[in-house]
Amino acid sequence: MDRSTENTSSIDHRRITRRQILGTGIAMLSLPVTSKFAQAAGSQILAVRTWPADEYTRVTLELSSPIKHEHFTLDGPDRLVVDLQGLSMSEALNSLISKIKPNDPYIARVRVAQNRADVVRLVMDLKQGVVPQVFTLKPVGNYKYRLVLDLYPKVAKDPLVALAQQSGDDPLAGILNQINSNRPTAAVPKVQGQVAPQPPQIATAPSRSNANRPILIAIDPGHGGEDPGAIGPRGTREKDVVLSIGRQLRDVINSRPNMRAYMTRDADFFVPLGVRVQKARRVKADIFVSIHADAFSNPNARGTSVFALSRKGASSAAASYLAKKENAADAIGGLDIGAHDRNTASVLLDMSTNAQINDSLKIGHRVLDALSRINGLQSRRVEQAGFAVLKAPDIPSILIEVAFISNPQEENFLRSTDNHRVVANAIMTGLDGYLATNPALARS
Numbered sequence: 005m006d007r008s009t010e011n012t013s014s015i016d017h018r019r020i021t022r023r024q025i026l027g028t029g030i031a032m033l034s035l036p037v038t039s040k041f042a043q044a045a046g047s048q049i050l051a052v053r054t055w056p057a058d059e060y061t062r063v064t065l066e067l068s069s070p071i072k073h074e075h076f077t078l079d080g081p082d083r084l085v086v087d088l089q090g091l092s093m094s095e096a097l098n099s100l101i102s103k104i105k106p107n108d109p110y111i112a113r114v115r116v117a118q119n120r121a122d123v124v125r126l127v128m129d130l131k132q133g134v135v136p137q138v139f140t141l142k143p144v145g146n147y148k149y150r151l152v153l154d155l156y157p158k159v160a161k162d163p164l165v166a167l168a169q170q171s172g173d174d175p176l177a178g179i180l181n182q183i184n185s186n187r188p189t190a191a192v193p194k195v196q197g198q199v200a201p202q203p204p205q206i207a208t209a210p211s212r213s214n215a216n217r218p219i220l221i222a223i224d225p226g227h228g229g230e231d232p233g234a235i236g237p238r239g240t241r242e243k244d245v246v247l248s249i250g251r252q253l254r255d256v257i258n259s260r261p262n263m264r265a266y267m268t269r270d271a272d273f274f275v276p277l278g279v280r281v282q283k284a285r286r287v288k289a290d291i292f293v294s295i296h297a298d299a300f301s302n303p304n305a306r307g308t309s310v311f312a313l314s315r316k317g318a319s320s321a322a323a324s325y326l327a328k329k330e331n332a333a334d335a336i337g338g339l340d341i342g343a344h345d346r347n348t349a350s351v352l353l354d355m356s357t358n359a360q361i362n363d364s365l366k367i368g369h370r371v372l373d374a375l376s377r378i379n380g381l382q383s384r385r386v387e388q389a390g391f392a393v394l395k396a397p398d399i400p401s402i403l404i405e406v407a408f409i410s411n412p413q414e415e416n417f418l419r420s421t422d423n424h425r426v427v428a429n430a431i432m433t434g435l436d437g438y439l440a441t442n443p444a445l446a447r448s
């Protein structure tokens with residue numbers, strides 16, 4: 005491995021893309037100039053986290069104060085070089101090296117070294133060329149300042165291909181056939197600098213018609229990656245519980261001959277709310293089911309709630325509170341709003357229709373009824389609020405708060421994988437009930 009290239013001034017700038025983002029003026033003023041250790045006056049690394057996933061790999065450096073940084077990429081071999089100013093080598097920084105997993109789709113390994121007196125240089129040896137998004141986040145929730153390094157593939161991943169990979173069997177051909185003959189209305193979610201993929205070439209049986217298209221359910225496990233969601237008194241994380249329930253629901257759905265599931269995330273990484281919606285629209289999902297298990301300010305709060313979108317205000321103060329909480333996911337999970345396509349990042353509020361909301365309410369009633377048989381009900385009706393993730397104008401969408409992870413009894417319930425299966429089966433029962441009374445969708 006040639007280490008000299010990125011460590012000397014002999015870098016060929018013609019093949020470098022360089023972007024520079026400077027820290028804020030406030031950061032400069034906040035340096036503790038009276039410190040006895042002037043050299044150590046810079047920022048401290050508080051934590052280093054990595055989130056490898058097929059869609060993109062994220063590395064987060066959590067810092068005590070904002071820092072200046074710049075980055076560039078090199079090819080032959082592919083590398084991402086990040087210079088961090090005002091930092092010294094530390095245990096936390098060194099720990100990044102061991103946090104890169106062999107199965108990371110993008111990073112082969114990381115090297116960290118003091119490059120100049122106050123500059124630490126990270127060199128990431130890459131498995132493929134990347135489109136990097138490097139940005140800083142101000143403190144939010146339990147986090148201090150974060151420097152986020154997102155490594156995206158040069159060509160964005162098409163959710164249609166992911167769907168084909170999730171279940172490449174015969175009934176799916178019906179879905180893909182229809183999508184092929186009737187171009188998807190939603191674009192592939194991508195970030196700035198990424199190229200959209202060619203439409204997937206999918207071989208399908210010519211005899212199949214749209215009438216044979218299975219019902220496609222988009223399953224949206226909430227939170228993920230940097231955003232743990234709510235955390236129970238015993239430390240149970242919402243993002244893990246809802247992913248497990250989502251996988252159980254996927255398996256139940258895929259066991260049906262006339263149904264297929266698509267997951268907006270099937271691993272532990274952050275997906276912005278707008279991207280979740282856009283993915284479901286890209287695959288032309290028939291129903292969108294977002295799964296959550298939130299906390300409430302009162303630890304006695306308990307029970308199951310199901311939500312649909314509201315175009316006006318929220319139906320209750322609790323619904324308003326939860327929608328606000330869920331809509332904060334992008335800030336906690338770490339969204340570089342400028343990097344995403346405008347149609348991905350923008351909320352689709354004004355496009356929402358009464359028809360979508362009416363269908364969502366019908367589905368919500370069925371699902372709530374089924375869930376109420378396994379768990380004490382908090383709400384006797386389906387509630388409505390302005391959840392960003394429910395804003396696909398053309399897909400009936402519900403958000404299920406399975407239980408309150410902040411309630412000690414309910415946290416215990418949510419810790420059991422058996423209960424995840426029970427919850428998934430109840431959601432399925434609710435969906436079945438809705439589909440039985442909506443032959444247009446059921447197509448049987």
Ligand SMILES: [Zn+2]
Pocket residue numbers: 226227233234242296297298330
């Ligand atoms: Zn949640």
